[in-house]
Amino acid sequence: MSRCILVSSNCQSGVIASGLRLLFPDSEILAENQPGSGNADVVRRFAEVLRRADVWVRYHDFGSLIADPEISALCAEKKTVDIPHINFRGFHPDIFSARSRATGRLITPNDHSGILIWCYRHQIDPGDAAALFSAEVFSNLGYFSLWDDGERWLRGCFDWCGLDFRRFFQRAKRSGVFMYTAGHPKAHVLMLLAKLVGIKIGLDDRVFDDDILVNDSFPELLQWPVYPAVGEYLAVPSSYNWTINRRRLTGLESFIEFSYERFAAESESPADLELIAYGPWAERFDSVLGGKVGAGK
Amino acid sequence: MTNPYRDLPDHCYWSRAVTAPQPGQIDPVVAGVTINAAAKIATMGSCFAQHLARHVRKSGLNYYIAEPAPEGLSADEAVRRNYGTFSARYGNVYTVRQAVQLFYRAFGIFAPQDDVWPKGSGFVDAFRPQIEPAEIATIDAVRKSARAHLACVREMFMTADWLVFTLGLTEGWASRIDGAVYPVAPGVSGGIFDPAKYEFINFGVDQVRADLEEFITRVHQVNPSCQILLTVSPVPLVATYEQRHVWVSTTYSKAVLRVAADEAARHFGFVHYFPSYEVITSPAAGGAYYQDDLRQVTDLGVGHVMKLFAKHYFPDRMKPAAEQQPTAAAPPPASRAAGVESAAAKAAPPPPPEAVPIVCDEEAIEQALVASGFRAVA
Numbered sequence: 300m301s302r303c304i305l306v307s308s309n310c311q312s313g314v315i316a317s318g319l320r321l322l323f324p325d326s327e328i329l330a331e332n333q334p335g336s337g338n339a340d341v342v343r344r345f346a347e348v349l350r351r352a353d354v355w356v357r358y359h360d361f362g363s364l365i366a367d368p369e370i371s372a373l374c375a376e377k378k379t380v381d382i383p384h385i386n387f388r389g390f391h392p393d394i395f396s397a398r399s400r401a402t403g404r405l406i407t408p409n410d411h412s413g414i415l416i417w418c419y420r421h422q423i424d425p426g427d428a429a430a431l432f433s434a435e436v437f438s439n440l441g442y443f444s445l446w447d448d449g450e451r452w453l454r455g456c457f458d459w460c461g462l463d464f465r466r467f468f469q470r471a472k473r474s475g476v477f478m479y480t481a482g483h484p485k486a487h488v489l490m491l492l493a494k495l496v497g498i499k500i501g502l503d504d505r506v507f508d509d510d511i512l513v514n515d516s517f518p519e520l521l522q523w524p525v526y527p528a529v530g531e532y533l534a535v536p537s538s539y540n541w542t543i544n545r546r547r548l549t550g551l552e553s554f555i556e557f558s559y560e561r562f563a564a565e566s567e568s569p570a571d572l573e574l575i576a577y578g579p580w581a582e583r584f585d586s587v588l589g590g591k592v593g594a595g596k
Numbered sequence: 597m598t599n600p601y602r603d604l605p606d607h608c609y610w611s612r613a614v615t616a617p618q619p620g621q622i623d624p625v626v627a628g629v630t631i632n633a634a635a636k637i638a639t640m641g642s643c644f645a646q647h648l649a650r651h652v653r654k655s656g657l658n659y660y661i662a663e664p665a666p667e668g669l670s671a672d673e674a675v676r677r678n679y680g681t682f683s684a685r686y687g688n689v690y691t692v693r694q695a696v697q698l699f700y701r702a703f704g705i706f707a708p709q710d711d712v713w714p715k716g717s718g719f720v721d722a723f724r725p726q727i728e729p730a731e732i733a734t735i736d737a738v739r740k741s742a743r744a745h746l747a748c749v750r751e752m753f754m755t756a757d758w759l760v761f762t763l764g765l766t767e768g769w770a771s772r773i774d775g776a777v778y779p780v781a782p783g784v785s786g787g788i789f790d791p792a793k794y795e796f797i798n799f800g801v802d803q804v805r806a807d808l809e810e811f812i813t814r815v816h817q818v819n820p821s822c823q824i825l826l827t828v829s830p831v832p833l834v835a836t837y838e839q840r841h842v843w844v845s846t847t848y849s850k851a852v853l854r855v856a857a858d859e860a861a862r863h864f865g866f867v868h869y870f871p872s873y874e875v876i877t878s879p880a881a882g883g884a885y886y887q888d889d890l891r892q893v894t895d896l897g898v899g900h901v902m903k904l905f906a907k908h909y910f911p912d913r914m915k916p917a918a919e920q921q922p923t924a925a926a927p928p929p930a931s932r933a934a935g936v937e938s939a940a941a942k943a944a945p946p947p948p949p950e951a952v953p954i955v956c957d958e959e960a961i962e963q964a965l966v967a968s969g970f971r972a973v974a
Contacts, residue, residue, distance in 0.1 A: 389618065446618045447618070469615065472619060473880075473882050475619075475882075475884065530896075531620075531899055531903070532618075532620055532621075533618055533619045533620040533621070534619055534620030534881070534884070534885075534896050534897075534899065534900045535619060535620065535884075535896070536896070
């Protein structure tokens with residue numbers, strides 16, 4: 300082994316590392332979840348792995364981690380490449396997380412419909428909830444602007460990392476629906492990121508156009524559909540069919556039933572269910588959906 | 597020196613107008629006119645014209661059916677007999693020469709000699725050989741039906757507020773007797789191919805340009821207030837009779853039609869161009885707007901075209917169709933009362949737009965070949 304490359308990020312680390320293994324067959328490629336600074340034991344274990352690496356490919360929000368003196372010292376010896384998390388809500392603007400206020404625990408699985416979280420909290424009949432999945436509601440919620448917002452945010456991340464966003468995003472965009480969910484890019488997209496990393500650490504620039512496939516088991520776990528009104532807007536295939544933990548949910552009604560069951564099972568009451576979101580989404584749902592079904596807050 | 601490209605609107609720059617927009621949001625329309633809700637909108641042209649017709653109906657606009665189904669005809673039967681599929685039952689009008697001759701025939705300027713073809717045990721109208729599901733028993737009955745039809749066509753040209761004409765092909769077949777141009781080759785959907793009687797024509801740009809100018813001028817003479825919206829069909833040729841690759845012929849054909857449409861729109865103030873061809877063939881679509889046969893347009897592609905059509909030409913009708921009140925069907929034109937098939941014509945209830953199939957005479961070429969042993973895919 301000529302060198303060791305450590306990839307540390309979130310759940311995307313594994314596929315990026317797989318991509319780098321194909322690009323650097325003579326190197327040892329390691330993948331780790333990148334910890335924050337909160338748990339000293341976890342940071343120590345991470346430091347042991349980092350010690351082995353010649354190149355550290357790291358999630359760009361590493362500020363608190365390198366505040367740790369040991370990590371900081373290790374950092375100084377290594378070549379580093381910063382990468383973003385590929386989060387993009389353009390195709391799946393309705394994905395949010397929820398938790399129980401009482402227990403603080405996330406409702407599983409982690410991804411839920413924001414509209415249904417609000418509907419369950421307000422005890423909206425499933426039939427009435429289904430009627431809220433319309434182009435008009437999506438538009439009023441601002442869902443159609445999340446593509447531009449997401450693109451702008453990603454561009455900022457790539458720029459910060461010194462990676463060629465335009466090259467990455469234009470190639471991803473022309474591949475169609477390039478995300479499984481808002482937080483899970485398809486493997487070929489992570490391969491694009493791996494190629495950009497590879498170019499940064501010495502590969503010929505032309506590798507970007509090589510047709511290299513990487514395996515990905517994520518679609519068995521979760522595939523969130525592009526809703527029909529969103530699909531019509533973006534001119535991409537759409538449906539109301541979900542894959543969740545290898546289970547296929549066909550039709551919006553099935554999904555609403557599934558979601559309400561999850562919310563009931565993992566929260567103490569409708570009022571206990573809490574939307575997790577950056578920004579004033581709770582207020583926006585109240586305003587748009589409340590006006591639509593007359594439920595208010 | 598000032599750069600003349602500085603300060604142009606975004607749609608003039610590829611990076612801003614094509615590279616940057618979200619998928620599905622490429623918008624090459626720079627229209628300055630709108631269609632009001634009451635305007636009678638007629639459509640004609642190639643198969644792709646039917647997508648526009650369908651959308652006009654779905655949008656609750658006044659889709660002009662100048663040749664409604666006879667009273668008492670069931671909705672299913674009306675569909676089978678292509679009532680409501682076109683503004684009048686002319687079938688597909690692929691070439692501009694066909695359109696000119698349709699006008700001439702409607703106004704008695706041209707009476708083609710070879711107008712009825714034998715088919716099976718009966719006969720078909722050579723200018724719309726697939727308009728009826730079955731052959732007609734006698735030549736006289738075919739001609740009687742054609743006369744009634746042409747009266748409706750005449751009415752349509754004289755009273756439409758908008759005529760949407762989708763240019764489809766430059767290749768066609770003509771009678772050597774009087775130059776009558778047919779929608780499909782004799783022998784495909786009736787008739788007997790005889791090289792002594794029929795010839796292949798691939799219209800050149802000067803011919804198409806002149807034909808289009810003639811057509812527009814003629815329509816304007818009988819209906820000065822009619823606005824004409826030209827489009828070019830993005831559907832490639834199903835087959836070429838030129839001794840070259842079908843894609844090369846397709847490119848030629850579309851280029852000629854596109855040039856003619858552009859020049860007409862530049863020349864006549866009441867003629868407009870709608871870029872459905874550009875939307876479907878755009879590199880931004882990455883081929884996704886074509887079905888797996890790489891010829892037929894996908895619903896996604898049609899949806900994109902129609903979204904732009906609605907956005908620019910009837911912006912006040914942008915609400916989803918389900919939220920709109922359907923408008924009353926257009927009354928039959930006054931002269932329709934003189935029609936032969938039904939003296940007091942009353943339109944059969946229009947079928948749901950989705951139920952109306954797209955009728956494509958051109959595909960009869962391949963169907964006829966398949967019936968005789970041709971395999972489309974090796």
